[in-house]
Amino acid sequence: PLVVAAASRFLLFFLMQITVTEEPDMLFQKVVILVKGHDRAVLDSYEFFATMAAKELGITIGKVFEPPKAIERLTLLKSIHIFKKHRVQYEMRTHYRCIELYNITGCTAQVYLEYIQRNLPEGVAMEVTKTAMEKIPDHILEPLWKEIPTDDKPSQ
């Protein structure tokens, strides 16, 4: 049986019920979506869908490009017994499509990625790389021993 495994967290959005929290939003400097599939036409259509959805939601699109395809070939014997000179060759082609998005907030990223992933066609896989930006945590701004005076023995 086919099992769809998704590592990112999805939240169910209930209709007519939007809760606004005081928690600060995460900021993503760059979100890179790489889709892999066996059919180039399917990836073309998916790219059109993803770029149009990003434009409608107001997300700045960086580059949209096509990394070169990867072909995995194997040569097997045609017959089950002897006939070494007669072989058959198979190949598996993996086409890629890469979409880079810049300056996107955590809420928007969650909404967009969930929308994109729910409409991922069958036979297509996706990898999402997110670069989040964060402030320096408070406990690093000053060394800890300036507040708590302790004897600091130098190491050997």
Added chain:
Amino acid sequence: MASPSSKAFLSLGRIYIPLLGFNKSSGKVTYATALSINSSSGNKGLPDRGGRGSLGRRPRRDAGEPRTEKMPVDQDWTAVYPAAAPFRPSSVPLPVRMGYPVKGGIPPEKKGNLELIKIPNFLHLTPAAIKKHCEALKPFCTEWPSALDTDAKCDEHFPIKVESTDYVSAGPSLRNLSARIVHLRNYDYAMYLLTVLYHESWKTEAWEAEKTVADMEEYSWEDSPSQKNVLDLLLRMKVAGEGDGEEVRQQLLGRREVQEYKDSVTRLKNEGESESGMVQYKEAVKKVFNL
């Protein structure tokens, strides 16, 4: 256990909506609920048919005219394909042909075409549908803060960058092997490492005070033989006028040619010798000598 359940599925398959009675032409009524399994109804049905149709199937009703004939030109396509669905030739009013043509022929038509059903279609994601979906999703999105428009500002306020990768795939197994490739073990550990390194960098040892000029990692021009040489040269050339004191030296240091000479020498020493470095040094020396 297997045989009664298979008969139950037969009866469930013929009735589209459970909990509804369905009157067949033979007069036999079959009910099916989600919980009860009517194995006896399947048994009665088999002897009744006796030779009508192939494989014990009941005579099929004729399919009416396809929906495509009744579709108006300005219809709402999002209502025809609201969600992802396989290709239905009677619901799509396009003369699509797909498949390898017979010799001297054309690709087969859409009616009964397996190739069109196999390939994933995007009929539920037309531009109109995408616009509708995005309109519904807009309230959940937030805007990027307008103050952080350049990369430099982002780096200034938010210097730490955390990269994470997620994978979406389908297959016979739950696991995705590419998820096992990591750079650093986890986020908490990374923050702990950062704290430790920060505190370690503040610690100074007693022997660090004995650092000499030869130990320095980078070349610094202040108090170096190069600076002394340049200043002595300029004083001998009597550029600044009479007197040989600290104030005259400070004045000379502030001059533009001396600064350029300092930049070129520092660059040569730190980055090594290169074409552009030597050219810059030549220009600086020429300016010092007023050539």
